[in-house]
Amino acid sequence: MSDNEAVAEARDGGAERATGQSGKAAGSQTLARGLLALELVAGQPRGMAVQDVAQHLGVHRTIAYRILVTLAEHHLVVRASDGRYRAGSGTVTLARGYAAGVREAALPVLRRTAEQLGATVALVTAEGNEAVAVAVAEPLSVNYLLSYRVGSRNPVGVGAAGLALAALRPPEPDESPEVTQAREQGYARTFGRIEPGAYGVAVPLHLVDPALHMCVNLITWREDVADASLPTMRAVAEEISGLG
Structure with missing residues (x-):
């Protein structure tokens, strides 16, 4: 992760904490983002790049990448050789x-x-x-x-x-x-x-x-x-x- 991405992630995370969100609310937001990311990727036969997912979710690229990696760990998406994510076997x-x-x-x-x-x-x-x-x-x-x-x-x-x-x-x-x-x-x-x-x-x-x-x-x-x-x-x- 680059220094700029780390700063951006910390900023996004800090913004969530600054709003007074509880852990439960933050967890719900993370789940919602993950489900939306899965829906986006599954709806595109040609797949989606990390930046495309980030733009649709309205988050930094690093957060979108982290969501996609988690989905990939559960075989819900897969990263193809062209770097784009597609629906996985899960x-x-x-x-x-x-x-x-x-x-x-x-x-x-x-x-x-x-x-x-x-x-x-x-x-x-x-x-x-x-x-x-x-x-x-x-x-x-x-x-x-x-x-x-x-x-x-x-x-x-x-x-x-x-x-x-x-x-x-x-x-x-x-x-x-x-x-x-x-x-x-x-x-x-x-x-x-x-x-x-x-x-x-x-x-x-x-x-x-x-x-x-x-x-x-x-x-x-x-x-x-x-x-x-x-x-x-x-x-x-x-x-x-x-x-x-």
Whole structure:
């Protein structure tokens, strides 16, 4: 730590003490800063530099660095080779807990929708650059259907679900036109991208936690089912978003 940074940190700390804050209040402020820093970093796929975090928090660079180091010790952020901080593996554990709650709440809706549309419907979440099916419902009234198992993985940006999940991310200069279109339309539709001869229709969820990217995805062999499914799938996405 440089002399200037040490002086700045002491000044910031002294200012807090001068206001008469108790240890409890100071601890709450530190926690709030840490949570905000985590939220900022997690919301930026390209990561954030220490100075960027400091500016958003309104604190000196040294304090921001100390917060990021603490988060890194708990694997909530990771410092990349370019010096920028990105979401770490620990956030996956937190997201899985939240995602599990969304999954349980969504299952009855998925089952109802599968029966209504006569097609397989899945809840898909982004884990890194993979789209993972966390819940699947299949209609009981259909003899022939497209099976899709829980745990199925495909790249984000590929297939209807992958495109819908990619559309939830900030725009990228080099993103595919399909991702841009999915973001503008609010849904993605594909044919034969994952399974030859199969249609996919996916609508992203807009959850309380914007860092958790999920979508509902319909998979069917039938073009007429895919054609008629969008209004229902939009309504289902809105309903499940309200549950989470």
